[in-house]
Amino acid sequence: MTDISETSIRKTETAANPVQKADIDWANLGFSYIRTDLRYIAHWKDGAWDAGRLTEDNVLHIAEGSTAVHYGQQCFEGMKAYACADGSVNLFRPDMNAARMQRSCDRLLMPQVPEAMFIDACKQVVAANLRFLPPHGTGGSLYLRPYVIGVGDNIGVRTAPEFIFAVFCVPVGPYFKGGLAPVNFIVSEYDRAAPNGTGAAKVGGNYAASLLPNQEAHARGFGDCVYLDPETHTKIEEVGSANFFAITHDDRFVTPKSPSILASITRQSLLVLARDRLGMDVEEGDVFIDNLSAYKEAGACGTAAVITPIGGIQNGEEFHVFHSETETGPVVRRLYEELTGVQFGEREAPEGWIVKVQ
Known part of the structure; x- marks a missing residue:
């Protein structure tokens, strides 16, 4: 985990410089998928998570017998990063998301993602995609989707032999069009x-x-x-x-x-x-x-x-x-x-x- 944290810190420090924002109509941003630059992925095998890494690839490559596909062995989270007026970026209560994901993993017999690993992965993804973070005052935010899925060669109804933990992000506006309207x-x-x-x-x-x-x-x-x-x-x-x-x-x-x-x-x-x-x-x-x-x-x-x-x-x-x-x-x-x-x-x-x- 040391290398992950150091990478995250370096990216965050670099991002402190002015960021060239993506060509997006921030005022009319909806709630739909927009591919961003980098996402985080880690693998669980033989009883442990690997170090995890950022990747440009937004396509998962998994075994055809993966339990996530056949038996629904998967869970996910939803959270946001917010641009502040002083140029900083907020994550809102990520420890709560980490704890809820751990409860979901327990319910589906999947390995827990440690809180520190979960939060660091989210910070890495935000820092690596700052150009997609809606500017302060637009009402938009950067939506984060952490998830865990069961993968690996399998056919019977049982917990998976391997797992993937990943996080990607998407710039979003209001979920319901019209903002704060009934x-x-x-x-x-x-x-x-x-x-x-x-x-x-x-x-x-x-x-x-x-x-x-x-x-x-x-x-x-x-x-x-x-x-x-x-x-x-x-x-x-x-x-x-x-x-x-x-x-x-x-x-x-x-x-x-x-x-x-x-x-x-x-x-x-x-x-x-x-x-x-x-x-x-x-x-x-x-x-x-x-x-x-x-x-x-x-x-x-x-x-x-x-x-x-x-x-x-x-x-x-x-x-x-x-x-x-x-x-x-x-x-x-x-x-x-x-x-x-x-x-x-x-x-x-x-x-x-x-x-x-x-």
């Missing part, structure tokens, strides 16, 4: 995850299962689905690929709690900011779909979406509107400004939340 959602009849299944792990199978419900929601004019708890179908769990939160009429911040929810780092951060910065009472608990009138505002939150205000939710024949279908509510807006202010270095961050790349 989006309507519809309650899905499909389940996102099974009770006692892999809902709490960030694994690809959960997302593959969401493709059809998402398509059907779009066909009906909605931004995405609201998924209910798989056991009783009475409580909100997730909103598309994001976590749900709501604001009660007496200004409590409420978000669902369930063993089949993927714990969003954005949601966990909002719990802290709502309590410590906005002085709100916060609560993780049941959010019943037939009690939406208890909430004056609602939102979907996650690394990709950041915060998306929820205008209304279609539940069967009933459509419930929160604050407005066209305007963002005042509490959701304050939470968004506080969170993004921390991420972009415009507001003081709680201790340990920011790791500097340069």
Whole structure:
């Protein structure tokens, strides 16, 4: 790992000089794949990870019997790097992403990626692709996708003989077009995850299962689905690929709690900011779909979406509107400004939340 760290430091120091930015329309940047210069890759074999390296190759070369292909033995993370006004670059709570990936690896019998290795790999990728980092003030960021997959020659249902850990990055704008503008959602009849299944792990199978419900929601004019708890179908769990939160009429911040929810780092951060910065009472608990009138505002939150205000939710024949279908509510807006202010270095961050790349 010594050589990796030294390489990362050298690249970071070099990147302190002015960077010639990529030819990108930053103001109209969406959320889609753009190939960047370098990505990180490491291999696990015979019980250990190798040193890892940066590569220009954006194509994986894996065995045809790889467990990631046949049995879904893979997990991933989503996180962002942010350009600050002073020229530095922030990673937002990467230790939380590292810990969540370790939990996902444990659930799928894959080797953990050590936190130091995870964070160093992310820093290397950001430092090597600074020309793709959206400038401060554009609202864009550099999205990082770390992942672990099972590879190697295999045919039976078992854990893989080898694994790959890799990280690539993509410059992105808002996940939902229109920025901080309300989006309507519809309650899905499909389940996102099974009770006692892999809902709490960030694994690809959960997302593959969401493709059809998402398509059907779009066909009906909605931004995405609201998924209910798989056991009783009475409580909100997730909103598309994001976590749900709501604001009660007496200004409590409420978000669902369930063993089949993927714990969003954005949601966990909002719990802290709502309590410590906005002085709100916060609560993780049941959010019943037939009690939406208890909430004056609602939102979907996650690394990709950041915060998306929820205008209304279609539940069967009933459509419930929160604050407005066209305007963002005042509490959701304050939470968004506080969170993004921390991420972009415009507001003081709680201790340990920011790791500097340069």
